[in-house]
Amino acid sequence: MRYLILGSGPAGIAAARAARQMEQDAEVVVTTEESAPPYLRPHLPDVVSGEKEAGAVADPQGNALAAERIEVRQGKRARRVDAARNRVTFSDGTEETYNFLLVATGGKPIVPLALMGCPGSFLLLNSLGDALRIRARAMRSDASLVYGPGYLGIEAARALRTLGQQVTWVNPGLPRFGNPISGEIEAKITEKLRKNGVRIKEGTDIADALDLDGGTYNVLTTGGETIRCQMIVVATERLPAVGFLEGSGVKVGTGALVDEYLRTGVSNIYAAGDCAEVFDINRRESRINFGWRSAMKQGQLAGENMAGGNKLYIRNTEDYFGLLYGQPLPERFK
Ligand SMILES: Cc1cc2nc3c(=O)[nH]c(=O)nc-3n(C[C@H](O)[C@H](O)[C@H](O)COP(=O)(O)OP(=O)(O)OC[C@H]3O[C@@H](n4cnc5c(N)ncnc54)[C@H](O)[C@@H]3O)c2cc1C
Incomplete structure (x- = not known):
């Protein structure tokens, strides 16, 4: 056989x-x-x-x-x-x-449509190659934006913050497919991330990303904010x-x-x-x-x-x- x-x-x-x-x-x-x-x-x-x-x-x-x-x-x-x-x-x-x-x-991670107009702005977190790429880019930048709900978003934000990045985590809501982390645990962990200096934007989504100079991006949220960063890490459900x-x-x-x-x-x-x-x-x-x-x-x-x-x-x-x-x-x- x-x-x-x-x-x-x-x-x-x-x-x-x-x-x-x-x-x-x-x-x-x-x-x-x-x-x-x-x-x-x-x-x-x-x-x-x-x-x-x-x-x-x-x-x-x-x-x-x-x-x-x-x-x-x-x-x-x-x-x-x-x-x-x-x-x-x-x-x-x-x-x-x-x-x-x-x-x-x-x-494979879901890539938000709003990022399609700015393909150089984001890196996925799914494979070993992705992880090495994110780390290498973080070495050349100061500010990262993490996009993704639940566990993967949390983990990506934690990892980049550990590296000393200024991190904004855009958490669009509950995961659609996997099991959400129980509300209590997620609230506690989110609080820890916040205390560690991660800026958290909950219940908002990415509306667009604009390339400023080939290495800096303005991310526009559906809540009307503009977040400047040098890398967007897409840590979404697969x-x-x-x-x-x-x-x-x-x-x-x-x-x-x-x-x-x-x-x-x-x-x-x-x-x-x-x-x-x-x-x-x-x-x-x-x-x-x-x-x-x-x-x-x-x-x-x-x-x-x-x-x-x-x-x-x-x-x-x-x-x-x-x-x-x-x-x-x-x-x-x-
Ligand atoms: C960053 C991250 C952290 C995670 N943390 C946890 C955790 O703490 N706990 C947990 O339970 N789960 C976690 N997960 C989810 C967990 O990794 C997956 O549930 C698990 O890997 C699924 O195993 P799988 O064998 O089904 O698929 P995968 O592990 O995705 O393996 C599929 C393989 O198939 C290959 N492949 C895809 N398409 C093709 C193709 N067309 N031809 C040939 N090869 C192909 C892929 O490259 C990959 O190697 C995490 C996932 C990520 C991305």
């Missing part, structure tokens, strides 16, 4: 290892657009702040993949899935075949990265739609992690269970099920929020 896995995040790597455990003589191949070995995305803010070096955020799940005979092919971005021929085409023009395919491509499934026959809602076994409507294609919209048998509805632990759990289950495991995915609310990776959120802000 040949298992092809798209994405080297926690879902993809857990799936590869589970498929290997289930089937010792299978061919297990992970293809990813990344150039870095698997890393812990939750630690990216620490890379921005300099509390962790890039080399210190490797995902322990990614250790010893070669010893488990799991091949990881980097620099390969999936462009098209031909489900009739069991083939995936990549942006470099190469193709891979499969008996079973797992889509574990996670998500939407499933599943555009390449168009025309494949795999149904997509917000994410790739899967049943309670994480199988799409195409019987040999599965999806897991932040890109998967999973049918919850208890609530009888489909939803995306964003988060690291949930991605690992779904990845493992999808890997087992592709190899004949036939196991049900049961959502557990602790899978994502109570147990954030690493230190619990409130402790990071003591």
